[in-house]
Amino acid sequence: MDLTITEKGQLKVAAPGSEAVVLHPIWLRERLPDAAVLDARTGQRLEESAETPTDLRVTAAELDGTISFSDGFATLLPSDWLTRAIVAEPASGNRVHWDGTLDPALFPAADLAAMKDDPAVLGRFLDGVETHGFGVVRGVPLDLDGGLEFAGLIGPIRRTNWGGVADVKAIPNAYDLTMTPRHLEPHSDNPYREPVPGYILLHCLTNDADGGDSTLVDGFHAAAILRRDDPEAFEALVTTDVTFRYHDETAFLENHGPLIECNAGGDVVQIRYSNRTEMIDRLPVEKLERYYEARAAFWKLIAPTSPLTLQFRLQPGELLMMDNYRLLHGRTGYTLAVGSRHMRQCYLDRDFVGSRRRLLAPA
Amino acid sequence: MDLTITEKGQLKVAAPGSEAVVLHPIWLRERLPDAAVLDARTGQRLEESAETPTDLRVTAAELDGTISFSDGFATLLPSDWLTRAIVAEPASGNRVHWDGTLDPALFPAADLAAMKDDPAVLGRFLDGVETHGFGVVRGVPLDLDGGLEFAGLIGPIRRTNWGGVADVKAIPNAYDLTMTPRHLEPHSDNPYREPVPGYILLHCLTNDADGGDSTLVDGFHAAAILRRDDPEAFEALVTTDVTFRYHDETAFLENHGPLIECNAGGDVVQIRYSNRTEMIDRLPVEKLERYYEARAAFWKLIAPTSPLTLQFRLQPGELLMMDNYRLLHGRTGYTLAVGSRHMRQCYLDRDFVGSRRRLLAPA
Incomplete structure (x- = not known):
């Protein structure tokens, strides 16, 4: 995966064989698995993220290294977490539509x-x-x-x-x-x-x-x-x-x-x-x-x-x-x-x- | 209240001091208090009203007399029921918004x-x-x-x-x-x-x-x-x-x-x-x-x-x-x-x- 930081301070992730995905700094800040942000046991968030400045920027990012933000926050950026993060979440699971001929x-x-x-x-x-x-x-x-x-x-x-x-x-x-x-x-x-x-x-x-x-x-x-x-x-x-x-x-x-x-x-x-x-x-x-x-x-x-x-x-x-x-x-x-x-x-x-x-x- | 039947077979009700209200024939057909249509005890409807022809028309209507429809259905049109029917139903009850100064x-x-x-x-x-x-x-x-x-x-x-x-x-x-x-x-x-x-x-x-x-x-x-x-x-x-x-x-x-x-x-x-x-x-x-x-x-x-x-x-x-x-x-x-x-x-x-x-x- 290739990481670049956009003009707006967003993180652009390019994985081989798929379109590049742009991640919002606040989304990253809220969702990265940092024990100070997300309770390790229940996943509950421990800070009021609506108070995060909306002009937050990613300032540096290294795969399996540190990702840093303009508010001073820094944490680990695990590659396996990032791989899952850039996969689109399916909206409706694996629903199968059927009609009166269903066996x-x-x-x-x-x-x-x-x-x-x-x-x-x-x-x-x-x-x-x-x-x-x-x-x-x-x-x-x-x-x-x-x-x-x-x-x-x-x-x-x-x-x-x-x-x-x-x-x-x-x-x-x-x-x-x-x-x-x-x-x-x-x-x-x-x-x-x-x-x-x-x-x-x-x-x-x-x-x-x-x-x-x-x-x-x-x-x-x-x-x-x-x-x-x-x-x-x-x-x-x-x-x-x-x-x-x-x-x-x-x-x-x-x-x-x-x-x-x-x-x-x-x-x-x-x-x-x-x-x-x-x-x-x-x-x-x-x-x-x-x-x-x-x-x-x-x-x-x-x-x-x-x-x-x-x-x-x-x-x-x-x-x-x-x-x-x-x-x-x-x-x-x-x-x-x-x-x-x-x-x-x-x-x-x-x-x-x-x-x-x-x-x-x-x- | 003055009743007229519109070109489309809808019932127009004019009450003194308020704007005339037009009632849809299917709405009337579904909601009039007729024991063959609405169960007197629970109000549950007894016929599948989606099967009512959508081109249903009111053919005749007399206050506290009979209202007749183009599908042959006829029932009583009570004036007290009609009076309630033409009042708009409030969307949100009587909610009172308040702030931190509420006594x-x-x-x-x-x-x-x-x-x-x-x-x-x-x-x-x-x-x-x-x-x-x-x-x-x-x-x-x-x-x-x-x-x-x-x-x-x-x-x-x-x-x-x-x-x-x-x-x-x-x-x-x-x-x-x-x-x-x-x-x-x-x-x-x-x-x-x-x-x-x-x-x-x-x-x-x-x-x-x-x-x-x-x-x-x-x-x-x-x-x-x-x-x-x-x-x-x-x-x-x-x-x-x-x-x-x-x-x-x-x-x-x-x-x-x-x-x-x-x-x-x-x-x-x-x-x-x-x-x-x-x-x-x-x-x-x-x-x-x-x-x-x-x-x-x-x-x-x-x-x-x-x-x-x-x-x-x-x-x-x-x-x-x-x-x-x-x-x-x-x-x-x-x-x-x-x-x-x-x-x-x-x-x-x-x-x-x-x-x-x-x-x-x-x-």
Whole structure:
């Protein structure tokens, strides 16, 4: 690697076979592995870097030698650290978009017992959930709280006004359509919560009624298609804040967000779709016109008849883990003339899932 | 109110003394209180409205009579419902921005016993937390978990990798600067978590060391000033996604977001500021130049020396509730030559706080 200092005091690094990268002096000053700046144990920064003069300059730099700054700070510039630093960090990991033709043999899947025995198996499963947005756990006990044996490998479940683990089965006087045998259109869960639940664990106890297949849509794939084929519709959904609301005697939950949310870099980071609880404000009528057209265009991509819809049947003892920021899920209707359908579900925060996955990732 | 139907089949409502409002046919179709469309108990929508034709028209409308649509749907158009519908919904409630001169007599505050006795007192306190971003609970038991008596009035606390209620006091070999007697610069808590903790409950057990005052800054106020005085800096902070990271032996937490986050309507909805855990990616150097300049400008507004900083001293038996999406908090340094400083803290999700506040709001 060749080092030069630019006119502005920035560090230019030229590595053979790749474009030169210019590093900002403050970025270097903040990130170099110096024990006086970054706590060696937790990586926490020990000085208020907003107080670093913004006209800071690199004054001298030698590979595996000393790098010096105009404020008098100097530290080691390790070549292995610098090699990693000039690699661009990927924005979205290794996500794989899929559609309704995804082969069940390619579903990320693992046995609960194997994950308990070997954390590396759990790590690979969580990687699969990251790339595909879902995964199937097999060999989950058929107890009411059997799903907690898997959740416990990751972290505490999210508690909501409905408690921890909740039934998904047809009951009389259901407070939610989930608790009827009705088909469920593709949706993301509870966008009216703040925060929106991160991951859904759906644990199958019985499933031999007539109907009741699971349906999944890769919302990031649908959003990418909309962005390509109908950029105006995409833009309308990204820039319209929608209110979602749930209100009964004991809970009054409300949150806001676009159907397709992008981060500041323009990457899609969250899908919200919950027709049942979408209560858009009375926006100016021209904005609503664009919104409703765009929503209809997105709906075509995620509707049960869309080629993006994956349909399959959960078996007793299986648990479906779904990324609720990426997937739309639903089910076909069922009748209870014969058999029964009993699922249990709970939520995990993104926190614990991401932390476990990163800790188990091969170095 | 005068009703007319426009060329596009939209409903124009003219009320005396205010501008006419045009209502979109789909908005009306989705929101009118018809038991076949909206579940009377939970308000959940019972039909997939993305399938409503986007060229839907209102064909006839009579106040307190029938409104009819081009798809054959017809329902009652109640005048009281329509009156509420044409009022614009406020974007940000009744927030009051404040600075370092805020009179302690005006702090939202309430006694724990009074809130237990009378939900209306709790409701007014939560309203105060919504308008000011913080509030002080008095008369909290001096037990280690005394804060849970207040939290329990709202909902279950958030569990993190550090458990539920955690100590804030100086200890040897602290894993976090919080656990040292060092001063703490203004920051928001744990932007590396996903979701970021919504509300912080900081319960004071003892506080008679030399120093250790609490500091608060209204981040929404600081953001509004930056937006007015330095719009380029504001824009740079809103449009730069920052990585926050915490990594030790048992947790590897990471999340991303701008220092100032706006919703699709341009309202500021969240402040992230955590110098200790901010690990911005190696963005293009020109973008980093703008970012560091902007961060320094924002820092000037929230720094301990800024007139925006409110400083006061928590007393034993008091609990400070802080909106972690709005406030920056910190403390002055302290010495343990005499006395001690022992706080306990935990988090509440925004969910439960908002739900309780809305349920207790006067109708």
